[in-house]
Amino acid sequence: MFSSSTRRPRPTDNSFSSRYGTKKSTKQKSSFREQSITRGSERLDSVRSPRKEQQPVGSTLTSAIITLCVGPEQRLFAGHEEVLSRSPFFEALCRDQFFENHSRRINLPDEQPEILSAVLEYLYKGDYHPKLAHNKRKDTWELEDDVNGADTIIYHHATKQTLMKDTVIYCSADVYGLEELKRLALRKQGLRSGMQISTILASARYAYNHTPDSDSKLRAQYLTLIIRSRNNFKKSGTMKVEMEQGGLLFFDLFVAMCNHMDDLKTIRSPFTSPFTR
Template sequence: MFSRRFEPSHNMSFTKGHRLNRSSSSFSKDSGVSKRRHESRRRPGTSSNAGASQSNFDNAAISPIVTLIVGQEQRIFAAHEHILASSPFFSHVLQNQMMDSQTKKISLPDEEPEIFSSVLEYLYKGDYYPRLVHNKKRNSWELEQSDEQNGAPEATIYHHSVDGELLKDTVIYCAAEKYGLEELKRVALRKQGLQSGIQASTILSSARYAYANTPDTDSKLRAHYLALIIRSRSTFKKSGTMQLEMFNGGTQLFFDLFVALCNHVDDMSAASPRTPRSGRGF
Protein backbone atom coordinates (compact mmCIF):
# COMPACT_ATOMS: atom_id res chain seq x y z
CA MET A 1 0.00 0.00 0.00
CA PHE A 2 1.34 3.40 -0.93
CA SER A 3 1.43 5.72 2.02
CA ARG A 4 4.71 7.58 1.61
CA ARG A 5 4.71 11.13 0.32
CA PHE A 6 6.83 11.78 -2.72
CA GLU A 7 8.46 14.70 -4.42
CA PRO A 8 8.09 15.08 -8.20
CA SER A 9 11.54 14.66 -9.66
CA HIS A 10 11.07 14.80 -13.42
CA ASN A 11 9.02 16.55 -16.06
CA MET A 12 6.89 14.95 -18.72
CA SER A 13 4.28 16.55 -20.91
CA PHE A 14 1.50 15.21 -23.07
CA THR A 15 0.14 15.97 -26.51
CA LYS A 16 -2.92 14.22 -27.89
CA GLY A 17 -1.66 13.97 -31.43
CA HIS A 18 1.72 12.43 -30.67
CA ARG A 19 2.24 8.93 -32.08
CA LEU A 20 5.35 6.81 -32.20
CA ASN A 21 6.02 3.84 -34.45
CA ARG A 22 7.18 0.41 -33.39
CA SER A 23 10.93 0.07 -33.12
CA SER A 24 12.77 -2.71 -34.87
CA SER A 25 16.31 -2.07 -33.65
CA SER A 26 18.45 -4.85 -32.19
CA PHE A 27 21.78 -5.11 -30.44
CA SER A 28 24.88 -4.66 -32.58
CA LYS A 29 27.63 -7.21 -32.95
CA ASP A 30 30.37 -5.20 -31.29
CA SER A 31 28.93 -5.82 -27.82
CA GLY A 32 26.75 -8.89 -27.76
CA VAL A 33 25.50 -10.50 -30.96
CA SER A 34 22.12 -10.55 -32.63
CA LYS A 35 21.44 -12.20 -35.96
CA ARG A 36 19.48 -9.13 -37.01
CA ARG A 37 21.95 -6.34 -37.61
CA HIS A 38 21.43 -2.62 -37.75
CA GLU A 39 23.65 0.38 -38.31
CA SER A 40 25.29 1.68 -35.16
CA ARG A 41 23.63 4.80 -33.78
CA ARG A 42 25.92 5.16 -30.80
CA ARG A 43 28.64 7.74 -30.31
CA PRO A 44 31.72 6.91 -28.26
CA GLY A 45 32.45 8.82 -25.10
CA THR A 46 28.99 10.25 -24.46
CA SER A 47 27.78 7.84 -21.81
CA SER A 48 27.72 8.89 -18.18
CA ASN A 49 29.06 5.40 -17.40
CA ALA A 50 31.58 5.28 -20.24
CA GLY A 51 34.29 3.51 -18.25
CA ALA A 52 32.04 1.42 -16.02
CA SER A 53 32.33 -1.82 -17.98
CA GLN A 54 35.97 -1.76 -19.14
CA SER A 55 36.87 -4.65 -16.85
CA ASN A 56 34.11 -6.70 -18.47
CA PHE A 57 35.89 -6.47 -21.81
CA ASP A 58 39.20 -7.46 -20.23
CA ASN A 59 37.73 -10.68 -18.83
CA ALA A 60 35.38 -11.47 -21.70
CA ALA A 61 38.20 -12.56 -24.02
CA ILE A 62 38.58 -15.85 -22.14
CA SER A 63 34.90 -16.29 -21.33
CA PRO A 64 32.65 -18.86 -23.10
CA ILE A 65 29.86 -17.65 -25.34
CA VAL A 66 26.25 -18.17 -24.25
CA THR A 67 23.41 -18.19 -26.77
CA LEU A 68 20.14 -16.55 -25.75
CA ILE A 69 16.84 -17.19 -27.53
CA VAL A 70 14.65 -14.17 -26.92
CA GLY A 71 10.97 -13.43 -27.44
CA GLN A 72 8.14 -15.02 -29.36
CA GLU A 73 10.08 -14.60 -32.60
CA GLN A 74 13.00 -16.53 -31.05
CA ARG A 75 15.59 -13.90 -31.90
CA ILE A 76 19.13 -15.13 -31.34
CA PHE A 77 21.59 -13.20 -29.16
CA ALA A 78 25.02 -14.18 -27.92
CA ALA A 79 27.01 -12.86 -24.97
CA HIS A 80 30.08 -13.78 -22.97
CA GLU A 81 29.31 -15.83 -19.88
CA HIS A 82 31.41 -13.48 -17.75
CA ILE A 83 29.31 -10.50 -18.85
CA LEU A 84 26.01 -12.25 -18.13
CA ALA A 85 27.24 -13.38 -14.71
CA SER A 86 27.33 -9.75 -13.52
CA SER A 87 23.53 -10.08 -13.32
CA PRO A 88 22.39 -12.06 -10.24
CA PHE A 89 19.60 -13.59 -12.35
CA PHE A 90 21.92 -14.94 -15.03
CA SER A 91 24.60 -15.85 -12.49
CA HIS A 92 22.05 -18.11 -10.79
CA VAL A 93 21.02 -19.65 -14.11
CA LEU A 94 24.63 -20.30 -15.11
CA GLN A 95 25.71 -21.69 -11.72
CA ASN A 96 22.74 -24.01 -11.46
CA GLN A 97 22.91 -25.16 -15.07
CA MET A 98 19.33 -24.05 -15.69
CA MET A 99 19.95 -24.17 -19.43
CA ASP A 100 21.08 -26.48 -22.19
CA SER A 101 24.51 -27.40 -20.78
CA GLN A 102 25.74 -28.88 -24.05
CA THR A 103 25.25 -25.78 -26.16
CA LYS A 104 24.97 -23.14 -23.39
CA LYS A 105 21.58 -21.85 -24.48
CA ILE A 106 19.19 -19.79 -22.36
CA SER A 107 15.59 -19.25 -23.43
CA LEU A 108 13.79 -15.99 -22.58
CA PRO A 109 10.42 -16.38 -24.36
CA ASP A 110 8.64 -13.58 -22.46
CA GLU A 111 11.27 -10.91 -23.07
CA GLU A 112 11.06 -8.33 -25.84
CA PRO A 113 14.17 -8.54 -28.09
CA GLU A 114 14.62 -4.77 -28.16
CA ILE A 115 14.52 -4.60 -24.37
CA PHE A 116 17.00 -7.43 -23.99
CA SER A 117 19.20 -5.70 -26.55
CA SER A 118 19.29 -2.61 -24.31
CA VAL A 119 20.00 -4.71 -21.21
CA LEU A 120 22.85 -6.46 -22.99
CA GLU A 121 24.20 -3.14 -24.22
CA TYR A 122 24.18 -1.87 -20.65
CA LEU A 123 26.05 -4.95 -19.40
CA TYR A 124 28.78 -4.35 -21.95
CA LYS A 125 28.93 -0.55 -22.08
CA GLY A 126 27.39 0.78 -18.87
CA ASP A 127 24.51 2.53 -20.69
CA TYR A 128 22.04 1.97 -23.51
CA TYR A 129 20.90 4.02 -26.50
CA PRO A 130 20.09 6.88 -26.35
CA ARG A 131 22.84 7.52 -23.82
CA LEU A 132 22.82 10.07 -21.04
CA VAL A 133 24.99 13.08 -21.82
CA HIS A 134 26.02 15.71 -19.29
CA ASN A 135 25.42 19.29 -20.43
CA LYS A 136 28.22 21.22 -18.74
CA LYS A 137 26.72 24.63 -19.51
CA ARG A 138 23.41 23.79 -17.87
CA ASN A 139 24.89 21.30 -15.41
CA SER A 140 22.15 18.82 -16.29
CA TRP A 141 21.73 15.43 -17.89
CA GLU A 142 20.20 15.09 -21.35
CA LEU A 143 19.50 12.29 -23.80
CA GLU A 144 21.97 11.83 -26.61
CA GLN A 145 20.80 13.43 -29.84
CA SER A 146 20.50 11.25 -32.93
CA ASP A 147 21.96 12.23 -36.25
CA GLU A 148 19.49 13.37 -38.91
CA GLN A 149 19.67 10.09 -40.81
CA ASN A 150 18.33 7.99 -37.94
CA GLY A 151 15.89 10.56 -36.58
CA ALA A 152 14.86 11.01 -32.98
CA PRO A 153 15.06 7.94 -30.71
CA GLU A 154 11.71 6.37 -30.01
CA ALA A 155 10.37 6.67 -26.47
CA THR A 156 7.95 3.73 -26.77
CA ILE A 157 8.03 0.16 -27.97
CA TYR A 158 5.35 -2.34 -28.93
CA HIS A 159 4.96 -4.96 -26.21
CA HIS A 160 3.21 -8.26 -26.86
CA SER A 161 1.88 -8.58 -23.31
CA VAL A 162 -0.35 -5.52 -23.68
CA ASP A 163 -0.71 -5.61 -27.46
CA GLY A 164 0.20 -1.96 -27.58
CA GLU A 165 2.76 0.74 -26.83
CA LEU A 166 4.67 1.08 -23.56
CA LEU A 167 7.36 3.49 -22.49
CA LYS A 168 10.64 1.76 -23.30
CA ASP A 169 12.43 2.97 -20.17
CA THR A 170 9.67 1.56 -17.97
CA VAL A 171 10.05 -1.88 -19.54
CA ILE A 172 13.84 -1.66 -19.17
CA TYR A 173 13.42 -0.69 -15.51
CA CYS A 174 11.22 -3.76 -14.94
CA ALA A 175 13.72 -5.98 -16.78
CA ALA A 176 16.49 -4.58 -14.59
CA GLU A 177 14.38 -5.45 -11.53
CA LYS A 178 14.06 -9.01 -12.82
CA TYR A 179 17.79 -9.33 -13.59
CA GLY A 180 18.94 -7.67 -10.35
CA LEU A 181 20.63 -4.67 -12.00
CA GLU A 182 20.08 -1.79 -9.56
CA GLU A 183 22.19 0.76 -11.43
CA LEU A 184 20.32 0.04 -14.67
CA LYS A 185 17.08 0.80 -12.81
CA ARG A 186 18.44 4.20 -11.82
CA VAL A 187 19.57 4.94 -15.38
CA ALA A 188 16.21 3.92 -16.86
CA LEU A 189 14.27 6.03 -14.34
CA ARG A 190 16.39 9.10 -15.04
CA LYS A 191 15.95 8.68 -18.80
CA GLN A 192 12.20 8.27 -18.49
CA GLY A 193 12.03 11.57 -16.64
CA LEU A 194 13.53 13.26 -19.69
CA GLN A 195 10.84 12.04 -22.11
CA SER A 196 8.03 14.30 -23.29
CA GLY A 197 5.08 14.32 -25.70
CA ILE A 198 3.67 10.98 -24.52
CA GLN A 199 -0.05 10.21 -24.83
CA ALA A 200 -2.05 9.86 -21.61
CA SER A 201 -3.20 6.36 -22.67
CA THR A 202 0.43 5.25 -23.02
CA ILE A 203 1.24 6.67 -19.59
CA LEU A 204 -1.61 4.70 -18.01
CA SER A 205 -0.76 1.43 -19.76
CA SER A 206 2.90 1.87 -18.77
CA ALA A 207 1.90 2.60 -15.17
CA ARG A 208 -0.16 -0.60 -15.09
CA TYR A 209 2.80 -2.52 -16.51
CA ALA A 210 5.09 -1.00 -13.89
CA TYR A 211 2.77 -2.09 -11.08
CA ALA A 212 2.46 -5.59 -12.52
CA ASN A 213 6.23 -6.05 -12.86
CA THR A 214 7.68 -4.44 -9.74
CA PRO A 215 7.38 -5.57 -6.10
CA ASP A 216 5.12 -3.76 -3.65
CA THR A 217 8.27 -2.42 -2.01
CA ASP A 218 9.23 -0.43 -5.12
CA SER A 219 9.37 3.24 -4.16
CA LYS A 220 10.87 4.72 -7.33
CA LEU A 221 9.05 3.85 -10.53
CA ARG A 222 5.61 3.62 -8.92
CA ALA A 223 6.03 6.97 -7.16
CA HIS A 224 7.27 8.46 -10.43
CA TYR A 225 3.97 7.58 -12.13
CA LEU A 226 1.84 8.81 -9.24
CA ALA A 227 3.66 12.14 -9.21
CA LEU A 228 3.43 12.38 -12.99
CA ILE A 229 -0.34 11.82 -13.07
CA ILE A 230 -0.94 14.35 -10.28
CA ARG A 231 1.29 16.92 -11.92
CA SER A 232 -0.56 16.45 -15.23
CA ARG A 233 -4.00 16.17 -13.64
CA SER A 234 -5.53 18.79 -15.96
CA THR A 235 -4.82 16.46 -18.88
CA PHE A 236 -6.00 13.31 -17.14
CA LYS A 237 -9.25 14.96 -15.98
CA LYS A 238 -10.24 15.19 -19.65
CA SER A 239 -8.98 11.74 -20.60
CA GLY A 240 -11.59 9.19 -21.59
CA THR A 241 -8.96 6.49 -21.06
CA MET A 242 -8.49 7.62 -17.47
CA GLN A 243 -12.24 7.64 -16.91
CA LEU A 244 -12.49 4.06 -18.18
CA GLU A 245 -9.52 2.98 -16.08
CA MET A 246 -11.06 4.44 -12.94
CA PHE A 247 -14.41 2.86 -13.75
CA ASN A 248 -12.84 -0.59 -14.15
CA GLY A 249 -10.59 -0.11 -11.11
CA GLY A 250 -9.46 -3.18 -9.26
CA THR A 251 -5.72 -2.38 -9.18
CA GLN A 252 -3.27 -1.18 -6.55
CA LEU A 253 -2.35 1.70 -8.84
CA PHE A 254 -5.59 3.58 -8.27
CA PHE A 255 -5.63 3.17 -4.50
CA ASP A 256 -2.07 4.45 -4.39
CA LEU A 257 -3.13 7.33 -6.61
CA PHE A 258 -5.98 8.15 -4.22
CA VAL A 259 -3.58 8.19 -1.23
CA ALA A 260 -1.08 10.29 -3.16
CA LEU A 261 -3.77 12.80 -4.13
CA CYS A 262 -4.89 13.04 -0.51
CA ASN A 263 -1.30 13.68 0.57
CA HIS A 264 -0.97 16.31 -2.15
CA VAL A 265 -4.13 18.11 -1.01
CA ASP A 266 -3.05 17.89 2.65
CA ASP A 267 0.34 19.40 1.80
CA MET A 268 -1.28 22.24 -0.13
CA SER A 269 -3.71 22.89 2.74
CA ALA A 270 -0.90 22.93 5.28
CA ALA A 271 1.05 25.43 3.17
CA SER A 272 -1.89 27.81 2.72
CA PRO A 273 -2.72 30.38 5.45
CA ARG A 274 -5.92 29.49 7.25
CA THR A 275 -8.88 31.84 7.07
CA PRO A 276 -10.87 32.22 10.31
CA ARG A 277 -14.41 30.87 9.94
CA SER A 278 -17.45 32.04 11.86
CA GLY A 279 -19.82 29.61 13.47
CA ARG A 280 -19.18 26.09 14.69
CA GLY A 281 -17.48 23.48 12.63
CA PHE A 282 -18.30 19.81 12.35
Protein backbone atom coordinates in the same frame (compact mmCIF):
# COMPACT_ATOMS: atom_id res chain seq x y z
CA MET B 1 9.27 -11.55 -18.91
CA PHE B 2 10.47 -13.38 -15.91
CA SER B 3 9.19 -10.60 -13.69
CA SER B 4 7.27 -11.59 -10.64
CA SER B 5 3.80 -10.20 -9.98
CA THR B 6 3.66 -11.54 -6.43
CA ARG B 7 2.22 -8.95 -4.09
CA ARG B 8 4.01 -8.00 -0.91
CA PRO B 9 2.41 -6.48 2.20
CA ARG B 10 1.42 -2.87 1.72
CA PRO B 11 3.23 -0.22 3.75
CA THR B 12 1.31 1.12 6.72
CA ASP B 13 2.31 4.72 6.05
CA ASN B 14 0.09 6.14 3.30
CA SER B 15 1.69 9.56 3.21
CA PHE B 16 2.56 10.44 -0.38
CA SER B 17 5.77 12.20 0.66
CA SER B 18 6.93 9.57 3.14
CA ARG B 19 5.82 6.56 1.13
CA TYR B 20 7.24 7.64 -2.19
CA GLY B 21 9.88 10.15 -1.09
CA THR B 22 8.45 12.66 -3.52
CA LYS B 23 7.84 16.36 -2.96
CA LYS B 24 5.08 18.04 -4.91
CA SER B 25 5.14 21.40 -6.61
CA THR B 26 2.28 23.87 -6.39
CA LYS B 27 3.18 25.33 -9.79
CA GLN B 28 1.41 24.02 -12.88
CA LYS B 29 3.67 22.78 -15.68
CA SER B 30 2.91 23.10 -19.38
CA SER B 31 4.81 20.17 -20.89
CA PHE B 32 5.51 16.56 -20.04
CA ARG B 33 9.24 17.37 -19.90
CA GLU B 34 8.55 19.94 -17.18
CA GLN B 35 6.18 17.50 -15.47
CA SER B 36 8.82 14.77 -15.23
CA ILE B 37 9.43 13.65 -11.70
CA THR B 38 13.17 13.21 -12.23
CA ARG B 39 15.03 16.35 -13.24
CA GLY B 40 18.06 16.33 -15.49
CA SER B 41 19.87 18.73 -13.21
CA GLU B 42 19.93 16.24 -10.36
CA ARG B 43 23.24 14.59 -9.52
CA LEU B 44 23.69 11.09 -10.89
CA ASP B 45 26.10 9.72 -8.32
CA SER B 46 24.90 6.16 -8.82
CA VAL B 47 25.40 6.43 -12.58
CA ARG B 48 28.78 8.13 -12.29
CA SER B 49 30.14 5.49 -9.92
CA PRO B 50 29.74 2.15 -11.70
CA ARG B 51 29.60 -0.93 -9.54
CA LYS B 52 30.51 -4.50 -10.38
CA GLU B 53 27.66 -4.95 -12.84
CA GLN B 54 28.90 -2.22 -15.21
CA GLN B 55 32.70 -2.32 -15.00
CA PRO B 56 34.59 -2.14 -18.33
CA VAL B 57 34.66 -5.45 -20.16
CA GLY B 58 38.44 -5.79 -20.47
CA SER B 59 39.64 -9.39 -20.69
CA THR B 60 36.17 -10.89 -20.29
CA LEU B 61 35.80 -11.14 -24.08
CA THR B 62 37.75 -14.42 -23.93
CA SER B 63 35.06 -16.22 -21.90
CA ALA B 64 32.58 -18.69 -23.40
CA ILE B 65 29.81 -17.47 -25.70
CA ILE B 66 26.24 -17.96 -24.49
CA THR B 67 23.31 -17.96 -26.94
CA LEU B 68 20.09 -16.31 -25.80
CA CYS B 69 16.84 -17.21 -27.54
CA VAL B 70 14.42 -14.34 -27.00
CA GLY B 71 10.69 -13.78 -27.45
CA PRO B 72 7.99 -15.76 -29.27
CA GLU B 73 9.91 -15.40 -32.54
CA GLN B 74 13.03 -16.88 -30.89
CA ARG B 75 15.41 -14.15 -31.94
CA LEU B 76 19.01 -15.09 -31.18
CA PHE B 77 21.48 -12.98 -29.21
CA ALA B 78 24.99 -13.82 -28.01
CA GLY B 79 26.92 -12.73 -24.95
CA HIS B 80 30.12 -13.65 -23.15
CA GLU B 81 29.53 -15.75 -20.05
CA GLU B 82 31.56 -13.50 -17.78
CA VAL B 83 29.72 -10.40 -18.97
CA LEU B 84 26.30 -12.01 -18.54
CA SER B 85 27.33 -13.20 -15.08
CA ARG B 86 27.33 -9.61 -13.85
CA SER B 87 23.60 -10.26 -13.59
CA PRO B 88 22.76 -12.59 -10.66
CA PHE B 89 19.96 -14.04 -12.79
CA PHE B 90 22.27 -15.08 -15.63
CA GLU B 91 25.09 -15.99 -13.25
CA ALA B 92 22.84 -18.57 -11.57
CA LEU B 93 21.91 -20.10 -14.93
CA CYS B 94 25.53 -20.30 -15.99
CA ARG B 95 26.74 -21.67 -12.65
CA ASP B 96 24.05 -24.33 -12.37
CA GLN B 97 24.31 -25.19 -16.05
CA PHE B 98 20.58 -24.90 -16.69
CA PHE B 99 21.04 -25.16 -20.44
CA GLU B 100 18.89 -27.11 -22.85
CA ASN B 101 20.59 -30.38 -23.86
CA HIS B 102 23.67 -29.19 -21.99
CA SER B 103 24.28 -26.58 -24.70
CA ARG B 104 25.25 -23.03 -23.83
CA ARG B 105 21.79 -21.67 -24.53
CA ILE B 106 19.31 -19.68 -22.45
CA ASN B 107 15.66 -19.41 -23.50
CA LEU B 108 13.79 -16.21 -22.63
CA PRO B 109 10.40 -16.72 -24.34
CA ASP B 110 8.63 -13.90 -22.46
CA GLU B 111 11.33 -11.25 -22.93
CA GLN B 112 11.17 -8.48 -25.51
CA PRO B 113 14.08 -8.54 -28.01
CA GLU B 114 14.40 -4.73 -27.81
CA ILE B 115 14.67 -4.92 -24.03
CA LEU B 116 17.22 -7.75 -23.97
CA SER B 117 19.26 -5.79 -26.52
CA ALA B 118 19.29 -2.78 -24.17
CA VAL B 119 20.26 -4.98 -21.21
CA LEU B 120 23.19 -6.46 -23.16
CA GLU B 121 24.30 -3.00 -24.28
CA TYR B 122 24.28 -1.90 -20.65
CA LEU B 123 26.26 -4.95 -19.47
CA TYR B 124 28.95 -4.29 -22.09
CA LYS B 125 29.03 -0.48 -22.11
CA GLY B 126 27.44 0.69 -18.86
CA ASP B 127 24.58 2.46 -20.68
CA TYR B 128 21.98 1.89 -23.39
CA HIS B 129 20.79 4.01 -26.32
CA PRO B 130 20.11 6.90 -26.14
CA LYS B 131 23.03 7.48 -23.78
CA LEU B 132 22.89 9.80 -20.80
CA ALA B 133 25.19 12.81 -21.19
CA HIS B 134 26.10 15.71 -18.93
CA ASN B 135 25.69 19.19 -20.45
CA LYS B 136 28.48 21.06 -18.70
CA ARG B 137 27.31 24.46 -19.93
CA LYS B 138 23.82 24.05 -18.48
CA ASP B 139 24.89 21.64 -15.73
CA THR B 140 22.04 19.31 -16.69
CA TRP B 141 21.71 15.70 -17.80
CA GLU B 142 20.36 14.99 -21.28
CA LEU B 143 19.74 12.08 -23.63
CA GLU B 144 22.12 11.91 -26.59
CA ASP B 145 20.75 11.41 -30.11
CA ASP B 146 17.17 11.16 -28.88
CA VAL B 147 15.71 12.09 -32.27
CA ASN B 148 11.99 12.77 -31.86
CA GLY B 149 11.88 10.25 -29.02
CA ALA B 150 12.24 7.37 -31.48
CA ASP B 151 13.42 4.96 -28.79
CA THR B 152 10.95 6.10 -26.14
CA ILE B 153 8.24 3.49 -26.67
CA ILE B 154 7.94 -0.15 -27.73
CA TYR B 155 5.06 -2.42 -28.66
CA HIS B 156 4.93 -5.12 -25.98
CA HIS B 157 3.87 -8.45 -27.49
CA ALA B 158 2.60 -9.92 -24.20
CA THR B 159 0.37 -7.01 -23.18
CA LYS B 160 -0.39 -6.03 -26.80
CA GLN B 161 0.06 -2.39 -25.82
CA THR B 162 2.48 0.42 -26.50
CA LEU B 163 4.62 1.01 -23.41
CA MET B 164 7.41 3.31 -22.33
CA LYS B 165 10.66 1.49 -23.05
CA ASP B 166 12.40 2.68 -19.87
CA THR B 167 9.60 1.23 -17.74
CA VAL B 168 9.99 -2.21 -19.31
CA ILE B 169 13.78 -2.00 -18.96
CA TYR B 170 13.36 -1.10 -15.28
CA CYS B 171 11.16 -4.14 -14.65
CA SER B 172 13.51 -6.46 -16.57
CA ALA B 173 16.49 -5.08 -14.65
CA ASP B 174 14.66 -5.93 -11.44
CA VAL B 175 14.37 -9.56 -12.54
CA TYR B 176 18.00 -9.70 -13.67
CA GLY B 177 19.20 -8.18 -10.40
CA LEU B 178 20.75 -5.08 -12.02
CA GLU B 179 20.12 -2.27 -9.52
CA GLU B 180 22.25 0.30 -11.36
CA LEU B 181 20.33 -0.34 -14.56
CA LYS B 182 17.07 0.23 -12.66
CA ARG B 183 18.34 3.61 -11.47
CA LEU B 184 19.53 4.50 -14.97
CA ALA B 185 16.17 3.60 -16.55
CA LEU B 186 14.34 5.65 -13.93
CA ARG B 187 16.54 8.68 -14.62
CA LYS B 188 16.08 8.40 -18.37
CA GLN B 189 12.31 8.07 -18.10
CA GLY B 190 12.27 11.31 -16.13
CA LEU B 191 13.83 13.06 -19.12
CA ARG B 192 11.33 11.79 -21.68
CA SER B 193 8.60 14.06 -23.00
CA GLY B 194 5.53 14.13 -25.22
CA MET B 195 3.98 10.86 -24.07
CA GLN B 196 0.37 10.13 -24.98
CA ILE B 197 -1.99 9.66 -22.03
CA SER B 198 -2.89 6.15 -23.18
CA THR B 199 0.81 5.18 -23.21
CA ILE B 200 1.40 6.66 -19.75
CA LEU B 201 -1.56 4.81 -18.24
CA ALA B 202 -0.70 1.49 -19.92
CA SER B 203 2.90 1.83 -18.72
CA ALA B 204 1.75 2.69 -15.21
CA ARG B 205 -0.34 -0.48 -15.08
CA TYR B 206 2.61 -2.50 -16.37
CA ALA B 207 4.81 -0.99 -13.65
CA TYR B 208 2.29 -1.96 -11.00
CA ASN B 209 1.94 -5.50 -12.33
CA HIS B 210 5.70 -6.10 -12.55
CA THR B 211 7.06 -4.48 -9.39
CA PRO B 212 6.46 -5.43 -5.75
CA ASP B 213 4.63 -3.00 -3.47
CA SER B 214 7.89 -2.37 -1.62
CA ASP B 215 9.52 -0.96 -4.77
CA SER B 216 7.75 2.38 -4.99
CA LYS B 217 10.17 4.51 -7.03
CA LEU B 218 8.82 3.75 -10.48
CA ARG B 219 5.24 3.89 -9.24
CA ALA B 220 5.82 7.28 -7.62
CA GLN B 221 7.03 8.68 -10.92
CA TYR B 222 3.73 7.84 -12.58
CA LEU B 223 1.56 9.04 -9.68
CA THR B 224 3.34 12.38 -9.58
CA LEU B 225 3.16 12.81 -13.35
CA ILE B 226 -0.61 12.23 -13.30
CA ILE B 227 -1.10 14.68 -10.43
CA ARG B 228 0.99 17.40 -12.03
CA SER B 229 -0.77 17.02 -15.37
CA ARG B 230 -4.23 16.37 -13.89
CA ASN B 231 -5.91 18.98 -16.12
CA ASN B 232 -5.08 16.81 -19.14
CA PHE B 233 -5.87 13.50 -17.48
CA LYS B 234 -9.28 14.51 -16.11
CA LYS B 235 -10.46 15.27 -19.67
CA SER B 236 -9.21 11.98 -21.04
CA GLY B 237 -11.61 9.24 -22.08
CA THR B 238 -8.75 6.76 -21.67
CA MET B 239 -8.34 7.83 -18.07
CA LYS B 240 -12.07 7.29 -17.46
CA VAL B 241 -11.92 3.75 -18.85
CA GLU B 242 -8.80 2.94 -16.84
CA MET B 243 -10.39 4.21 -13.62
CA GLU B 244 -13.50 2.10 -14.24
CA GLN B 245 -11.25 -0.96 -14.33
CA GLY B 246 -9.83 0.07 -10.97
CA GLY B 247 -6.94 -1.60 -9.21
CA LEU B 248 -4.17 -0.66 -6.80
CA LEU B 249 -2.87 2.04 -9.13
CA PHE B 250 -5.96 4.18 -8.64
CA PHE B 251 -6.19 3.57 -4.92
CA ASP B 252 -2.61 4.85 -4.62
CA LEU B 253 -3.49 7.76 -6.88
CA PHE B 254 -6.46 8.63 -4.66
CA VAL B 255 -4.24 8.56 -1.54
CA ALA B 256 -1.58 10.63 -3.31
CA MET B 257 -4.13 13.23 -4.45
CA CYS B 258 -5.54 13.55 -0.92
CA ASN B 259 -2.07 14.02 0.55
CA HIS B 260 -1.22 16.48 -2.19
CA MET B 261 -4.26 18.60 -1.31
CA ASP B 262 -3.33 18.46 2.38
CA ASP B 263 0.18 19.62 1.54
CA LEU B 264 -1.18 22.54 -0.48
CA LYS B 265 -3.38 23.63 2.45
CA THR B 266 -0.40 23.48 4.77
CA ILE B 267 1.69 25.61 2.41
CA ARG B 268 -1.04 28.25 2.12
CA SER B 269 -1.78 28.50 5.82
CA PRO B 270 -0.34 26.04 8.32
CA PHE B 271 -2.65 27.39 11.06
CA THR B 272 -5.95 27.33 9.14
CA SER B 273 -8.47 24.62 9.92
CA PRO B 274 -9.70 22.79 6.79
CA PHE B 275 -13.27 23.15 8.09
CA THR B 276 -13.16 26.96 7.98
CA ARG B 277 -13.00 27.17 4.19
